[in-house]
Amino acid sequence: MEPKRNKNYIAGIYLRLSRDDERAGESLSIENQKILVTKYVKEKGWEIKDVYVDDGYSGTNFDRPGVKRLLDDAKEGEINTIVVKDLSRFGRNYILVGQYIDYVFPSFGIRFIAIEDRIDTASKDTSAMDMMPIMNVFNEWHSANTSKKIRAVKYSCAQAGKYLASKAPYGYVRKDDKNHTPIIDEEAAQVVRRIFERRAKGESAYRIALDLQADGISSPAVYAERKFGKKVTGEGHNFWSPAAVRGILAQQLYVGDLVQQRVKHISYKNKKVVKVPKEEQVIIPNNHEPIISRELWNKVKELEATASTGKITKERVTPALSGIMRCSTCGATMEYHKTVGGRRKKHLVTYECGLRNRYGADKCTKHYINGDVIHKIILDDIRAKAKIVAEDEEGIRKRFIRRNAMLAEQSDKETAKAIKMKRARIAALDDLMSKAYEDKLLGKMPEELCMKFIDRYLAEQENLRKEVSGFEAELRNAKDMRENIDEFMSRIKKYLDVTVITREMMLELFDKIIIGEKEPPNGAPRLIQLVYKVDIDSVL
Known part of the structure; x- marks a missing residue:
């Protein structure tokens, strides 16, 4: 569309104040900007078309409602100054x-004036216009420097134990002290404990959410509205959902630890939020009164890390072995089936390879197994091991620790070496990004190419950080495995006289159970491998 041309100056007044600028004092306030600019325009005798305001917006990008409307009006010819x-x-x-x-303003016949910098595009030969590129670079540097200082202040506050979130999670309220310490809201805390206790028993987030809703317990959003007057937004927040339950289960705050600096912006110009690796977060253990015990937290985290969450049946329950048994041939999960047959209408539970069951007999060999059969195998093995542990607990502990120390030494060294190499590459990528940015500022590299390099470096860094986190988890798991033999023996002794398999039992003791072919070739015996969370067989 051809813009309209105006002989008289029709001005658009633009005002902006960011959150950072508010700290600079009254001189930058929206009202004072408006007074100064309006006075200037009126003294010139120009018409004021409109005042365009962005209050609380950063100047590092142009994704601002006020400036967008200003630029639209300029391009449409509604203003020419x-x-x-x-x-x-x-x-x-x-x-x-x-x-x-x-480029843009001259093409649309727009005159641009920055009063205090003495910049006026109608006067090209002034010293102020000559200095404008330097002013622009300085303004960008100022923004980068301010952002850096704010991040440093927030990090320092987090290290000092100051709770920076605007509100506490469900189960806590913020104390009115200098650190805004989370204090327990007992009414909601009871629900939090219930959620963790039921999850520790192997119940799914979906099952827990259904029961909370059925029991008439207010969702966190409804509870906040009722107790604190915080309005609920969106219909979905009126109900308990699996996502809400999982969000509560992920909150380390409930065990008394203050965890902050978990996310960050990619840069002061790119506001995309990315997760911060665990080792770079600020964690203050035992910062406040916990709602749940650390033992319960660890138990839930162990369950969350298991390979299976299990599937819910039509009766809204998760079978004890759901998702834990694997086909030895293809690795698929063994699927649970329950049928009713015979004169007595007896319930028959069976398991079959999920791949074969869903896609046909040609996809995998037959791994069918009767539920009663596998239950007996598991119960007999648990009781036998529990008996041995009860009779020789100290001897098993010593043999286990000695054996695992030997196996872990070489593995730990290799993992630590891999972590060191990947962290060195992450640091090198930081240097490469700084160099690319400096080249862009000095005019040695086009911005498009610079951004391309930085995006590539950021993507590589993100992948490297994930790999480092994985390796560090391996080290922690190896250490936990060596140190948690006492906990495992304590668990298995509970089931010395067990007669029925439960979901909690399976998740506490087993990593997986491998089911071999029903009819192995050459008359070989059928494989049934019980893989415990701790390699107890090696020292029995």
């Missing part, structure tokens, strides 16, 4: 500011 208090009010991204002032 843009007036701001100073160049930084229009923006702090020197590339984008330069593009608008040098």
